[in-house]
Amino acid sequence: MLHLPIYIELGAVIAGSLSGALHGIRKGADPIGVLGIAVATGLGGGVLRDLFIGQGPPSALLDSRYLMTASAASVAALFFGASAVRWERVLTAVDAILLGLWVVIGLEKALLFQLPIAPAIFLGVITAVGGGLLRDILAGDRPSFAVPGELYVTPALVAALLYAALVVWWSIHPLIAEAAAVGVGALLRLLAIYRHWRLPPATQMPRWRR
Amino acid sequence: MLHLPIYIELGAVIAGSLSGALHGIRKGADPIGVLGIAVATGLGGGVLRDLFIGQGPPSALLDSRYLMTASAASVAALFFGASAVRWERVLTAVDAILLGLWVVIGLEKALLFQLPIAPAIFLGVITAVGGGLLRDILAGDRPSFAVPGELYVTPALVAALLYAALVVWWSIHPLIAEAAAVGVGALLRLLAIYRHWRLPPATQMPRWRR
């Protein structure tokens, strides 16, 4: 079981909230709307996971630091203004590196609460991509996971399946599985971004072409 | 209390997931997006119901077979390709027949957890139509229940009210109420589809016409 110092988790919340804030700003939201979208992006994945686990309030609501960190990131994005956009490339890279980490955190929390492996894989993926999904719904966009684009859910799913295969089926030491899942998730996501890897719409797959 | 063998419930999950997958394919989602939309459609109603009941994780996350069944249905839709569309008429009919079944399952589960009758009716309807609602939100469509169309929520609501009237107010044996609710729900939904029954927008009702 991965025990991360909370500062790493709060760092990941900063990255998610900043990218949510920039998204909200670009969509024309006002500052309070930006705050809402940033908080949902930074904390949404973990909150959705904990609502599904259903054992009391989400951990992001049990400690004031989560909401304060997400709010501060949003205020920083508003304050630094147009120059904040320059961070965006860095943010995307940081987000990519964190993708597999969120998967592992979510998956292990699900296993800790005695959920079977398929739901644990599902909750690992939700933890990683749920924030982006909530961001799209709150900003009124078509959820990006329903639109073909640079692979995002796929690296999370591969990382989750890899972790499950290593730990649950092959009984490899969790530390190795964690490192492998985080590494493979980040690698796939970074390659997807920089090489513009994307899945085609299902209708363009051979059996769907008429 | 209705005790269904899990195979019937998994069969219903297959029907819902297949129709969700075809919807996602038609909307231009990529294969992983199709998988997400299919899972949400097949499992969403029961998951929403269980989140509202608030007693631990949704039952669809307590047994790996639910997620595996929904995923397999999605893969099948992708694999069979354009010929899968031929199933769509059959699927719609199967979905119609299952509508009242989901209502009864949801309503009885709510009663089992000691909820009063109005919330139980609400949760019966949510179980039946929640998957379609999540499908629309995830696919970025205007939720179909906000758009006049062939009656869908209405047969579910009628089935729920009928069950509640028979069992709670008139103390008729549950087995008869279950059969009546499933039958009336399916009949109304099938008639709505084949006779194109739809409610007019509220603005076209006499008191709203100017």
Next chain:
Amino acid sequence: MLHLPIYIELGAVIAGSLSGALHGIRKGADPIGVLGIAVATGLGGGVLRDLFIGQGPPSALLDSRYLMTASAASVAALFFGASAVRWERVLTAVDAILLGLWVVIGLEKALLFQLPIAPAIFLGVITAVGGGLLRDILAGDRPSFAVPGELYVTPALVAALLYAALVVWWSIHPLIAEAAAVGVGALLRLLAIYRHWRLPPATQMPRWRR
């Protein structure tokens, strides 16, 4: 801790459900769609709050009167027809007055369940604005909180911060804090409506203008 007679809370549910019903009617929903949107608007804020608190079913599902009140308000809006639109100005004013009340109810419930202050502020705001957010999602609109408009989330947030400052940091008697939060929330919201106060899009703030 604020103990309101349930009749006040049900009155607030009527106001929310009526405004939701009129929104659904204007958007072209059919009568059953209007019912769904009205119920979500009237009960959604409290239900979201209780899902986050995660201690059993939302209080709106523990007592049939909530759903029956919301449904009756929806039927009334449909029945009175076009003349119902005349209520809309009154409804907006009533809603404004209730804004701070919902904040206080949500915030105090969160504190009662031992949540820290930042999550309690968050849940106070969610209780006040969650119904409108669900209404927009169900009606297929871009959530209004992501679109600059007359201040709505802002008065709720100010009321929540004021209450927290008075009670938690300055230990002022809850009754005074409650009155102050409700009063300031209503005043800000009413001024925002009648003087057309709105925040600019973040991109029009000095540091974002290019």
